[in-house]
Every structure is written in C-alpha cells, then in structure tokens.
Amino acid sequence: MRNVHGHTLHALGEAIVAGRHPVGSSIPPEPQLCEAFGVSRTVVREAIKSLVAKGMLSTGPKVGTRVLPAEQWNWFDPDLVAWQSKAGLSKEFLRDLQELRRVVEPAAVRLAAERATAADIAAIEDAYAGMKQAIEEGGDYVTHDLRFHQGLLRACRNRMMVQMSKAIGALLRTSFEISTSKPDGTRESLPLHRAVLDAVIARQPAKAEKAILVLIDGAAEDIDLVLASRRRLPSLAAPPVSLRAPAPVKAGRRVKA
Structure with missing residues (x-):
C-alpha cells in the first residue's frame, strides 16, 4: 500500500507521462499541487525530487520546475x-x-x-x-x-x-x-x-x-x-494475470497429439 508520498509521486508521474504536463512546460507551483493532492509542501517537494532523479523534471532558479523530453527519462525505472x-x-x-x-x-x-x-x-x-x-x-x-x-x-x-x-x-x-x-x-x-x-x-x-x-x-x-x-493491452499497475486451469478432458473424448 502506498503512503502519502507514493500517491503524490505516482499521480504526478502519471500526469507527466500522459502528457497533461507537456515537455518544456512548468508544472504547477507548490501551493497549487498541495491543494490538488491534499498534501503538505514537504510531500510535494519529495515527489518532485524523485521525479528529478528519474530524469523527468529539472529544477532551477527563475525557470521553475520543467518537464524534460522523454529521451532523458530513465526508462529502466x-x-x-x-x-x-x-x-x-x-x-x-x-x-x-x-x-x-x-x-x-x-x-x-x-x-x-x-x-x-x-x-x-x-x-x-x-x-x-x-x-x-x-x-x-x-x-x-x-x-x-x-x-x-x-x-x-x-x-x-x-x-x-x-x-x-x-x-x-x-x-x-x-x-x-x-x-x-x-x-x-x-x-x-x-x-x-x-x-x-x-x-x-x-x-x-x-x-x-x-x-x-x-x-x-x-x-x-x-x-x-x-x-x-487492437485488444486492450495489460497494465503493469495490476498484479500479473493468472492463467486459468485447463478444462478437464471428458471421458471418451479424443485428445489431439
């Protein structure tokens, strides 16, 4: 089960990957993120720090916190x-x-x-x-x-x-x-x-x-x-899909070799 930091990190990370915060744009300021997620500034800052470590965001004076191009993201994460x-x-x-x-x-x-x-x-x-x-x-x-x-x-x-x-x-x-x-x-x-x-x-x-x-x-x-x-692709957010047990072979039924 995710803690408050985990929920905030995943919500913000999913928003970036989904394109709701386009490459090159600044993410909303801390007060706005705090209100949106119902968390403290400390939690927001920790989430941003994690996303910086994943190569998804950059921070700097006067430029704010910006979304980096996908080529710079850590795709092994x-x-x-x-x-x-x-x-x-x-x-x-x-x-x-x-x-x-x-x-x-x-x-x-x-x-x-x-x-x-x-x-x-x-x-x-x-x-x-x-x-x-x-x-x-x-x-x-x-x-x-x-x-x-x-x-x-x-x-x-x-x-x-x-x-x-x-x-x-x-x-x-x-x-x-x-x-x-x-x-x-x-x-x-x-x-x-x-x-x-x-x-x-x-x-x-x-x-x-x-x-x-x-x-x-x-x-x-x-x-x-x-x-x-065009079938729906599986999501990694869910546990691995389990295979169903094969149906028992009825008596007298011929099985293909």
Missing part, C-alpha cells in the same frame, strides 16, 4: 514503465523494448552457458517448473517467466548484467504480459524456454544464443499480433 503502461503502450515503446532484448539477452545467455553455477541452474529450473505448472494447473505464469529470464541474466556472472536484470524487470514484464494474452502463447513458448535452458546446462553458448533469439523473435511476433487485434 519500474515506476516509469508502469506509468507508460497505464497511459498506453506505443508501438515505439514496444519496438525499443524488443530491440533492447535482442541486444542484451543473447550476449548474456552466451555467458550464462559458460559461467552458470549449479545454484544458478537450479534457480532457472525452478522458474521453468513454475511456468510449466501454471500452464498445466493455472496460476501466475508471468512472475515465473520473469524469474526465468532474470535468472539467465544473473547466471552470466557479470556484475553490470546482474544490475541490469533488476532494472529491466518491469520492461520484461511488459513483454511477457502481452505475450501471455495471446491464446496458447504460453503453451507454445514453453518448449522454447526449455531449449534455452538445456543449451545452458549443456554448456553450449552458440546453441543457447540461437535458442534465446528464437524465443525473443517469437515474443515480438506475439506482440505484433496482439497490437493488430
């Missing part, structure tokens, strides 16, 4: 990604996300295939088992999917990559939420995840890199299909 999700995910945002994955994950997986410890592999196996269980019995697939990919980034044993795994978590969740909304998308992607994990276990960097690229490109296709369908 989970709050910012959630605000963009609520305001509406653009094709440009999703394109940037897919390009980031294509740059970062294949290199990380190659290193993971060379450096992963037994504990790393056990953690990724556990995440995979959670994904499989969610498909077969219903449950939170997205959280386990996120753990799987963050586990691969950690397994590369590069301190900067490990930090990046924390930073891009919200970005990855955006992709996974959209892919999950495609009918049978999770069931189709599960063996692709297995291929990545098996290559890492077998210490085959080239094979692992190829497998993760197949997975990433498949996710990009899923996102394109969802966008083309």
